[in-house]
Every structure is written in structure tokens, then in C-alpha cells.
Amino acid sequence: MSKDYIAFFGLAGPAFSKTIPADRIYRYRDLEELHCYLSHAVSDGAVAALTGPVGAGKSTAARSFLAGLDPNRVAVLYIGFTASDRGLFREMARGLGLAPAYLKGDLVVQLHTAIEHVWLNKRRQTLLVVDDAHLLPDTLLVELRQLLNFQMDAATPLAMVLVGQPALRGRLKDPMHEALAQRTPVRCTLVGMSRAEATEYVKTHMDAVGGDPSIFTDDAIDLAYQHAKGLPRELNNVLVYALIRAAWHDIRIVDRRVVDETIKAQTQG
Ligand SMILES: Nc1ncnc2c1ncn2[C@@H]1O[C@H](COP(=O)(O)OP(=O)(O)O)[C@@H](O)[C@H]1O
Ligand SMILES: [Mg+2]
The missing domain is CATH 3.40.50.300 (P-loop containing nucleotide triphosphate hydrolases)
Known part of the structure; x- marks a missing residue:
């Protein structure tokens, strides 16, 4: 079984990357x-x-x-x-x-x-x-x-x-x-995005790597958004590790529970 989230979700490359091309940057x-x-x-x-x-x-x-x-x-x-x-x-x-x-x-x-x-x-x-x-x-x-x-x-x-x-x-x-x-x-x-913009943000990054944004449920994005306070780098950190965690556990849809476990793992200790 592949544990590589990129292959698991059929992406063209790493998701939520800092090298997102300039013409793909989300203009909120x-x-x-x-x-x-x-x-x-x-x-x-x-x-x-x-x-x-x-x-x-x-x-x-x-x-x-x-x-x-x-x-x-x-x-x-x-x-x-x-x-x-x-x-x-x-x-x-x-x-x-x-x-x-x-x-x-x-x-x-x-x-x-x-x-x-x-x-x-x-x-x-x-x-x-x-x-x-x-x-x-x-x-x-x-x-x-x-x-x-x-x-x-x-x-x-x-x-x-x-x-x-x-x-x-x-x-x-x-x-x-x-x-x-x-x-x-x-x-x-810059103080971060609104909740509605965060949905578009996720779509922008998933589109950039040919991924399906609906891998993330709305309430998964809700939780990531609250945790990240609307700031993109922290959103990236949570969402990419949620993808990695989901792929490891063979989960196709990243829901609130996956994001919750990711945040707990990232903030514990
Ligand atoms: N408008 C945007 N569209 C797409 N990705 C963004 C956008 N703003 C920030 N990001 C993502 O968030 C990461 C952190 O942003 P960055 O510009 O490095 O923050 P700062 O310079 O304020 O510390 C970037 O590497 C990029 O992946
Ligand atoms: Mg900077």
C-alpha cells in the first residue's frame, strides 16, 4: 500500500506549497x-x-x-x-x-x-x-x-x-x-482571510496540483481555519499534514476528525 499522499490523492506535486506559481496565487x-x-x-x-x-x-x-x-x-x-x-x-x-x-x-x-x-x-x-x-x-x-x-x-x-x-x-x-x-x-x-475566502484558498491550492478540493469537508476547513486564525501558512501546515495522515490511514475524505487529530498531534507536547 502506498503511503505517499501525493500518489494516494492523485496530485501532480506537493500540496499547499510555497512555490505556488505567481499566476495561481489566490487574490482575495x-x-x-x-x-x-x-x-x-x-x-x-x-x-x-x-x-x-x-x-x-x-x-x-x-x-x-x-x-x-x-x-x-x-x-x-x-x-x-x-x-x-x-x-x-x-x-x-x-x-x-x-x-x-x-x-x-x-x-x-x-x-x-x-x-x-x-x-x-x-x-x-x-x-x-x-x-x-x-x-x-x-x-x-x-x-x-x-x-x-x-x-x-x-x-x-x-x-x-x-x-x-x-x-x-x-x-x-x-x-x-x-x-x-x-x-x-x-x-x-494583511491579517488573514475570511472563512469564505479560506474555502477558495483551499480550492486554489488543490487546483494548482490537479487535486479535488472536495477531499476536504466544510467542517474540516472550519476547524483548520479557526486553528490557523485565517493565516495561510498555518492553514497549509494543518491541511497538508491532514492529507498525509488521511493517506496513511487510507481515508479518502479529510473530515473534521482527521483535522482535529492533526492539530492535536501538531500542538501536543
Ligand atoms: N494569496 C495566496 N495564495 C496562495 N497561497 C498563499 C497566499 N498567501 C500565502 N500563501 C501561502 O502561505 C505561505 C506563507 O505565506 P508567506 O507569504 O510566506 O507569509 P509571510 O511572508 O507573511 O510570512 C506561502 O508559502 C504560500 O504557500
Ligand atoms: Mg515572508
């Missing part, structure tokens, strides 16, 4: 609204702060937004967390196709010049996205703000999206970051 209402605000921040050359608890879907939301941008108009620099300012600036330089200067002062000048060049000569705006930005040191947040200073009037060569946990909002309230806060008119928070 808050995500659509977020995209709208981010689009305005980009065209205004402003800063946007996208915050929410761990596993709320922030990085995925940023990914779906970026996938919709026209690469001829916006050059995207996506930086995962780096603790050092030079590390971040170097990655930006590489993203712009440059060999990074060694000294930080030179690096900043290099970036400024390149971003201006891209704007003036290629008519492309640069968008810097920094993920896990709540972990950035204060000095680096200040330096990022300084990067936004351009000589040209009414030009918006650089926009930024800072993605991070709720602590990022607190950091922006610190007087030290008032200048950055003033450049951050867009502040959006």
Missing part, C-alpha cells in the same frame, strides 16, 4: 486592495510598508504584485533580509547589473547614478522591495531614506516596498525615522 479581497495601493506607491515614487504577522502571506502578496508589473517600465530589485548596509547596497548594485563599489559611500553614489540613468535613459522606474524589513538596523533604514533623495524635481526614479512583521510599523513611529515615515504614505496590513 485584501490582496487586491493591497495591489491597488502598491501600484500607486510605485507610480508616485513613494514608500509602502506592508506588514502583518508571520505567515500572513506578505511575501506571497509581494510576489503576486511584482509578477503583474511591466518589466519595461519598472526594474524590480527584490532583496531578502540582509543585516548589513553594505550587503544590501551591494545586492542592489548587482541587481542593477553593476560591479559593486567597495566603499559604502561610493556604493551609494553608484546606486544613485544608476537609478537616475535607468530613469532618464530607459524611462524605467526602479522598485526596491526589502523583505523582512522589520529586522533592518536603524542606520540602514535611515540610509534607505537618503537613497530616495534625487535632484530632479517631480521625478520619481525610485519607489520602495518594505515588507515586514508588525514591529516595522512601530519602527516608523520612532522620531529617528520620521523622515522615512513621511515618505511612507502607503501602509497596509
Whole structure:
């Protein structure tokens, strides 16, 4: 007997995966609204702060937004967390196709010049996205703000999206970051999905791997939803292990009991 849930349920690959293709990402209402605000921040050359608890879907939301941008108009620099300012600036330089200067002062000048060049000569705006930005040191947040200073009037060569946990909002309230806060008119928070959206979410992920969403009963999703408080990563964790448990026990339908046992197993001890 096969114990592999993927084969057992006839799926094309692992379910509830973090590598769900960008065009399959579920665009629930808050995500659509977020995209709208981010689009305005980009065209205004402003800063946007996208915050929410761990596993709320922030990085995925940023990914779906970026996938919709026209690469001829916006050059995207996506930086995962780096603790050092030079590390971040170097990655930006590489993203712009440059060999990074060694000294930080030179690096900043290099970036400024390149971003201006891209704007003036290629008519492309640069968008810097920094993920896990709540972990950035204060000095680096200040330096990022300084990067936004351009000589040209009414030009918006650089926009930024800072993605991070709720602590990022607190950091922006610190007087030290008032200048950055003033450049951050867009502040959006992801807080999870509604119960109805969770059903669509399950369908999206099951469809992505050619699975049948009705493997999950409504009351199974109810329980997973309550446990996960509507947050996608926790929903994934419960539902994929419920599939594994069901396959192991030769159960074709994941009902409330399977989800209940999965949650108990995951939270005990
Ligand atoms: N809108 C969505 N559509 C499909 N899957 C999603 C969506 N949002 C989140 N997920 C799933 O939840 C997981 C966690 O989301 P992630 O964006 O990494 O959270 P965060 O960055 O807030 O910690 C992702 O790996 C993905 O599988
Ligand atoms: Mg993330």
C-alpha cells in the first residue's frame, strides 16, 4: 500500500506549497486592495510598508504584485533580509547589473547614478522591495531614506516596498525615522482571510496540483481555519499534514476528525 499522499490523492506535486506559481496565487479581497495601493506607491515614487504577522502571506502578496508589473517600465530589485548596509547596497548594485563599489559611500553614489540613468535613459522606474524589513538596523533604514533623495524635481526614479512583521510599523513611529515615515504614505496590513475566502484558498491550492478540493469537508476547513486564525501558512501546515495522515490511514475524505487529530498531534507536547 502506498503511503505517499501525493500518489494516494492523485496530485501532480506537493500540496499547499510555497512555490505556488505567481499566476495561481489566490487574490482575495485584501490582496487586491493591497495591489491597488502598491501600484500607486510605485507610480508616485513613494514608500509602502506592508506588514502583518508571520505567515500572513506578505511575501506571497509581494510576489503576486511584482509578477503583474511591466518589466519595461519598472526594474524590480527584490532583496531578502540582509543585516548589513553594505550587503544590501551591494545586492542592489548587482541587481542593477553593476560591479559593486567597495566603499559604502561610493556604493551609494553608484546606486544613485544608476537609478537616475535607468530613469532618464530607459524611462524605467526602479522598485526596491526589502523583505523582512522589520529586522533592518536603524542606520540602514535611515540610509534607505537618503537613497530616495534625487535632484530632479517631480521625478520619481525610485519607489520602495518594505515588507515586514508588525514591529516595522512601530519602527516608523520612532522620531529617528520620521523622515522615512513621511515618505511612507502607503501602509497596509494583511491579517488573514475570511472563512469564505479560506474555502477558495483551499480550492486554489488543490487546483494548482490537479487535486479535488472536495477531499476536504466544510467542517474540516472550519476547524483548520479557526486553528490557523485565517493565516495561510498555518492553514497549509494543518491541511497538508491532514492529507498525509488521511493517506496513511487510507481515508479518502479529510473530515473534521482527521483535522482535529492533526492539530492535536501538531500542538501536543
Ligand atoms: N494569496 C495566496 N495564495 C496562495 N497561497 C498563499 C497566499 N498567501 C500565502 N500563501 C501561502 O502561505 C505561505 C506563507 O505565506 P508567506 O507569504 O510566506 O507569509 P509571510 O511572508 O507573511 O510570512 C506561502 O508559502 C504560500 O504557500
Ligand atoms: Mg515572508
